[in-house]
Amino acid sequence: MPEPHAGAxxxxxxxxxxxxxxxxxxxxxxxxxxxxxxxxYVPGMDAAGVIDEVGPDVTGWQVGDEVMAMALPLTAHGGAYVQELVAPVGSFTRIPRGTSLPLASTVPMNGLTALQILSHASLAPGQTLAVTGAAGLLGNYVVQLAKAAGLTVIADAAPADEALVRSLGPDHVVPRGDGFAAAVRELVPDGADALADAAVQRSSVVDAVRDGGVFFDVRGWQGDEARGIEFVQVMVFSEYRSFDKLEQLRHAVESGTLTPRVAEVLPAARAEEAHERLEAGGMRGRFVLTW
Known part of the structure; x- marks a missing residue:
């Protein structure tokens, strides 16, 4: 690849x-x-590193700043699996104080997805958010940020993940799987006000949502139009230059509200292995590749 340079x-x-x-x-x-x-085609939506060039009209940033950034694969901007990433102002911010670059690299994309869900849900403190896939990194972030917002959180967990999920601070933990919706209804008979389906379980968990509630899908499912439920397709690409939200995430990590989680750090040459192991399932936290 030709060497990229910072422009305007x-x-x-x-x-x-x-x-x-x-x-x-x-x-x-x-x-x-x-x-x-x-x-x-270069994949990758999360990167962390050190600024080594600054565009001629850019202020507030300098060579040597340690930053975390969101990238956009399959666009002119390009994905994060590169040694040099040209990033427009707004798509990056400083890494959280006291956090390593590998930990910081897990924050932008999943954190922005979680904030997008919570922003659209517009739930008031005390209202109920159900979360599937709570043991995964996106689920981690949704649970922690929802609790910080004062919501009542019902999270799922397999037996092996229960301790991890409880450590995130949800109000209730219910079994993961086919009985999820029924378990939520036992806690809130009318159903949850919103559901973040990070586990992509879709029709098998939609009954957990109350009539007129909100269902968030992270893979583009348009739902079944049941019971007046609003089905939202979460598209984090629109958050590419959401600097204020990146700053919110940085402060959340610094305050201990948000806990980045790395499963294992591997050299970039082992990217194939990381993909295979991720697809096999069961990982908690993210694989992080380093140059």
């Missing part, structure tokens, strides 16, 4: 760590729209 309104980040997310395996497998891209 952007910086160049010398990437030192990048997280491996399920969306990356989808890009690699050809499951994402690549009509606006040309080979080589």
């Amino acid at each position: 309104g952007s910086v160049r980040i010398r990437v030192q760590a990048f997280a491996v997310n399920p969306t990356d395996t989808g890009v690699r497998a050809g499951q994402r729209d690549s009509s606006q891209a040309s080979p080589p």
Whole structure:
């Protein structure tokens, strides 16, 4: 690849760590729209590193700043699996104080997804949010940020994950799987006000939502129009330059509200292994690749 350089309104980040997310395996497998891209197709939506070039009109940032950034694969901007990432102002912020670059690389994309869910849900303190896939990193972030917002959180967990999920602070933990909706209804007979379906269980858990509630899907499901439920397709790409939200995430990590979680740090040359192990399932936290 030709060496990229920071232009107007952007910086160049010398990437030192990048997280491996399920969306990356989808890009690699050809499951994402690549009509606006040309080979080589570079996956990756999360990076952390050190600024080594600053665009001529950019202020407030300097060479040597340690930052975490969101990237956009299959677009002109390009994915995060690179040694040098050109990032427009707004798509990155400083890493949380006291946090390593590998840990910081797990924050932007999943954190922005969680904030997008909570922003759209517009729930008042005390209202109920149910979360599937609470043991996964997106589920972790949704649970922790929802609790910080004063919501009543019902999270799922398999027996092996119960201690982890409880450590996130949900109000209730129910078994993961086919009985999830019934278990939620035992706690809130009318159903949860909203459900964040991070486990992509869809029709098998939709009964957990009350009539007129909100169902958040992270893989584009349009729902079944049942019982006046609003089905929302969460699209984090629209958060590419959500600097204020990145700052919110940075402060949440610094305050201990949000806990980044790394499953294992691997050299970039083992990206294939990281994808295979992620697709096999069962990992808690993110694989992070480093140059």
